[in-house]
Amino acid sequence: MxxxxxxxxxxxxxxxxxxxxxxxxxxxxxxxxxxxxxxxxxxxxxxxxxxxxxxxxxxxxxxxxxxxxxxxxxxxxxxIGFLPQSPYFYESFSSVELLNFYGKIFKIPRKERYKKIEELLDMVGLTDSRKIPLRKFSRGMLQRIGIAQTLINDPDxxxxxxxxxxxxxVGRKEVMDTILNIKKQGxxxxxxxxxxxxxxxxxxxxxxxxxxxxxxxxxxxxxxxxxxxxxxxxxxxxxxxxxxxx
Amino acid sequence: MKSAKASIQIIIAIMLLVGLMPLGNTLNNIKEDAGLADRFIQRPALGFDNIAADILWIKTIQYMAGIKKADVKSSNITYEMFERITDLDPLFTGAYTLGGLAIAHKTPAKSLILFDKAIAHNLNIGWRIPMFAGVVSMHNMKDYDKSAKYFALASEVKDSPFFLKRMQALAKARSGDLGTALILWERLYNSSDSASVQIAKRELVRVAAEILKTSTNNKLRNKADRIIKEIL
Amino acid sequence: MNIILTIAQGVYQRIIKSRILYVIVVFCLFAIAYSTLYSAVTAGEETKLMKDIGLAGIAVAAMLISIMVGSTAIPAEIESRTIQTLISKPVKKHEFILGQFLGSVYVSLLSIAIMSVGFIIILAIKTHALNLIMLKPLILICFEAIVLVAVSVLFSTICSSMVSSILAIVVYIAGHLSYQIPFLVERAGNVVTKFIGLFLYYALPNLQYFNVKAPAAHGICIPWGLVFGVILYGAIYTAVMLLVSLVIFKNKDFA
The missing domain is CATH 3.40.50.300 (P-loop containing nucleotide triphosphate hydrolases)
Incomplete structure (x- = not known):
């Protein structure tokens, strides 16, 4: 395959x-x-x-x-998941709202969706800034929430x-670690x-x-x-x- | 495949658009029947015609308050303003009434134009505006025939007061059409309205006497004669 | 359906945070409340005036909001490239369009509802009566807003948000004047002019159908047949606009 x-x-x-x-x-x-x-x-x-x-x-x-x-x-x-070049997301959304939005697109059931959101936020290290609107995010944070977004549907x-x-x-290091982590997940x-x-x-x-x-x-x-x-x-x-x- | 789907969608869109034609005609008919036809609006203001009318109304009121001495000129200006208000809002009966009455003294003909417009553009005009038109044509124009027509129109409105019928008979008598006046007064004499019966009795005698004095129509003279005998 | 509603909800969540919407709604309510102070110069017609100002204010605000929301929803996604992320997920293009449309409609109707409730309350305080006759023009204002959203969405699949809102305003103006076309066509001698006139008459929405503000303010009964007929007219016209938007959007690249 x-x-x-x-x-x-x-x-x-x-x-x-x-x-x-x-x-x-x-x-x-x-x-x-x-x-x-x-x-x-x-x-x-x-x-x-x-x-x-x-x-x-x-x-x-x-x-x-x-x-x-x-x-x-x-x-x-x-x-599949996709992170576009210099990603831009709905800037009035918070991380949770954004992941929830994409989760709903994939029709992930509510309970499972929120569990997944927590996991992903934890994985990209954004748990503490979950409620902050994305317009206040730094580029590195945006890149990380972008990566989290690609994984909401457990893509292959x-x-x-x-x-x-x-x-x-610092941002590079974090993103690279995350990518290696994704590979480890198979x-x-x-x-x-x-x-x-x-x-x-x-x-x-x-x-x-x-x-x-x-x-x-x-x-x-x-x-x-x-x-x-x-x-x-x-x-x-x-x-x-x-x-x-x- | 993709283009076939697109053409089907376009065809459906066109068919729907064509389907709107008869629907549009139906809507026009409903509007016409309800007296709401758009063609009455002479100065379209994108659906904000009545707001434009209101602004003009306020301006007109202010203009009228500022008139020191009413003359034909100011009356003509006032007429123009009300004409515009009612072009914008043909259902604004308040404007027809105020406008028509305000200019009746100096320019009664224009006053009647306003009242006629009100009657033409409103299905349920009520009895007041035809009555005002009747009064203006009677007192200011001395056109009793026309006046009788307006009073007749007013008296036909549901729940209109009874005196309108008396006004119609009075106007008819003054216009010289004594025959019709006689019939109208006779009807009132036989009605259930006690005030009208009293007045009709007096007027019948007066009209009949007039007929006997002036008319050469034998049939009419006989009728007048019979009525006088009946009443007295 | 689920995806369409999710996208619609996203549109709503984004727009509801924009200040301009509140400014329009509050300004409109303020204008209605202010109109109660006019009684001194209205020579006994203050209730009519209040109703006129209220209905016109809501109609203007509804027009502004529906065109603004409808013509920015899709270009905002394209310009900010959020559409790339969205389309890379299992979202079909028609779901995208319908979602954007429904979200915009929802925001427009919500603002009209808020203004209408305010209007009815202010009117009730002033006249000591619940003027439910006002509901018919308000319902038709809602449907006019839906048509305008659909028109704006169609334009926004071709042009930028700025251009499409200008075009939608042009349609709004022409739509309120189009009822005069048949009278003009009758007088036109040229066959080409006649054809163009009739084409415009049937292609443009006749928005004057949706305008029953004047009779309602005069307390004249508006037949339900007219209301339902106009709603049907609006629904069909909206469907046409959305179908054409879909056809255009299907062949669009988002790279």
């Missing part, structure tokens, strides 16, 4: 008569129970890929499967789009980032996307030579790709 599989996935945007290929013939396979780092420079098409996988936008050609179900099937959404697969970007060192994490240091510490395998195309994919320990950092490897592969094209 694969957590994520895409087949010649292509998304073309048309703006002002120009066609922009955001992703091109993307073939991706992500096995379950791991943290998969989806890397690439800004504008490589990482977010577009996630948006297509989640059904927020339709692919131009090609298709994809999530947890063995073709995208577009509403049932998939019962089993979670998508994180740049979860660590823009956080201070879930698959699909993790988008351009902060390579964090990816190196967290991920089991990676895929590198550049200009809409997958240029590298595999297990981190197989890809990296001893003492080579991911950053070195990443730059090397992108340059190599550029050289091939030239």
């Amino acid at each position: 694969l957590a994520v599989k895409t087949e010649r996935l292509t998304k073309i945007y048309k703006t002002d008569g120009k066609e922009i290929k955001a992703i091109q013939d993307l073939n991706l396979e992500v096995t379950p129970n791991q943290i998969y780092g989806f890397l690439g420079p800004n504008g490589a098409g990482k977010t577009t890929t996630i948006n297509v996988l989640l059904g927020l936008t339709a692919p131009t050609t090609g298709t994809a499967w999530i947890l063995e179900k073709q995208i577009g099937d509403i049932e998939i959404k019962q089993k 697969l979670v998508f994180f789009d740049e979860p660590i970007a823009g956080l201070d060192p 879930r698959t994490v699909f993790f988008c980032s351009h902060v390579l240091h964090d990816v190196e510490m967290l991920c089991d395998s990676i895929g590198v996307l550049d200009k809409g195309q997958l240029i590298v994919s595999g297990k981190l320990k197989d890809l990296l030579k001893p003492k080579e950092s991911l950053e070195e490897y990443f730059l090397k592969s992108i340059e190599k790709k550029g050289g091939e094209k030239a």
Whole structure:
């Protein structure tokens, strides 16, 4: 079983008569129970890929499967969680109200829902600020409540789009610990980032996307030579790709 | 598949919109029957016509309070103001009444225009406005025929006072239509209203005497003669 | 249904915390209360004036609130990208639209109800009678608000909240004038003008149907047949607006 599989996935945007290929013939396979780092420079098409996988936008050609179900099937959404890039939630809501709202969307029974909310708040360390409206939250706190929100439905697969970007060192540490914790619970994490240091510490395998195309994919320990950092490897592969094209 | 579903939805939307046409006509008819037709509103103000009328009403009252000497000019201005108020709020009977009475002395013809408008735009106008119109046409216009018509209209309103019928007969007599006056007074003489019977007795004699003095119609003269004999 | 109601409840929870709503409601109640002081200059028509001001005040406030709420609900979700989180959950697009619509309707009706109760109470104090005849215009104000929410929701699936509220206000104005179109069409010589006129007449909501404020203030009986007919009219028009919104929204990307 694969957590994520895409087949010649292509998304073309048309703006002002120009066609922009955001992703091109993307073939991706992500096995379950791991943290998969989806890397690439800004504008490589990482977010577009996630948006297509989640059904927020339709692919131009090609298709994809999530947890063995073709995208577009509403049932998939019962089993996944999603944290968008720099997430924004209803700012007048408190953490409890927000989690309760999403819990109700999943039709989780009341008693179970409140139990789950307590668990999640405890897990992301927001139990004390449960009643504070989200507009008073710091970025790190917002990121944490965002992560809690992805887990309300006990998903098998979670998508994180740049979860660590823009956080201070303490915030990064907290978020990374939480992500590792999620993996320990037996879930698959699909993790988008351009902060390579964090990816190196967290991920089991990676895929590198550049200009809409997958240029590298595999297990981190197989890809990296001893003492080579991911950053070195990443730059090397992108340059190599550029050289091939030239 | 997706586009097929969308086209079905669009078709349903258009059908519903078409279905609104007969419903709209029905609603127009109901409004018309209830005397609430929108066409009466001459100066539309987006559904706030009556508020606009109220503001104008307050302004008009203030204008009228400031008039030092009533003349034709001020009367004409007052008329225009009430005309506008009632364009905005055709159901505002208070405005027709006050306006019509206020300008009756200087410009009675315009006063009658206001009263006529009130009668045309209100299904249940009551008896007061036709009565005022009758009084204005009788006293200010000296148009007794018209006056008799207004009194007739007023007296037909349910629960209207009995004296309106007497006013109608009086107006008819003054207009010179002695024959009709005679019939009307005779009816009142035979009615159950004691006050009217007394007055009718006196008026019948007066009208009959007038007929005998002026009329050349033999049939009418005979009738007058018979009535005088009956009463005296 | 459950999801629709949850989304509606979310809309309600968000809007109810916004101050502008309270400002409108309180201002309207204040205007009604203030109108009782006008008796000196109304030459015996103060009750009519009070009823007029009350009904008009509630109608204006209802229009402002329903357009404001209806045209911001969806753009707020799109602009703040909260829609991405929501759509990534098992929410179908029609559930999203209907939820936003119902939530907005709920807020509008709630504010109309509060203003109406205040109005009836102030009127009862002034006239020493319970003016239940006022219920009919108030009911129709509610349904006009529902139609306006639906119109605003439709616009907000295409435009920003600012543009859609302006368009909704244009529809409000045109909707109150559209009853005059047939009279204008009769006089128009050109076939094209006639066609455009009739198209507008049937495509725009005839909001004048919902306006029975004047007869109610004059104490004229408004037939129940008219009230129910207008409610049916409003319901059908709302359904049309929502159907079109759904069609537009189905093909929308939220990336």
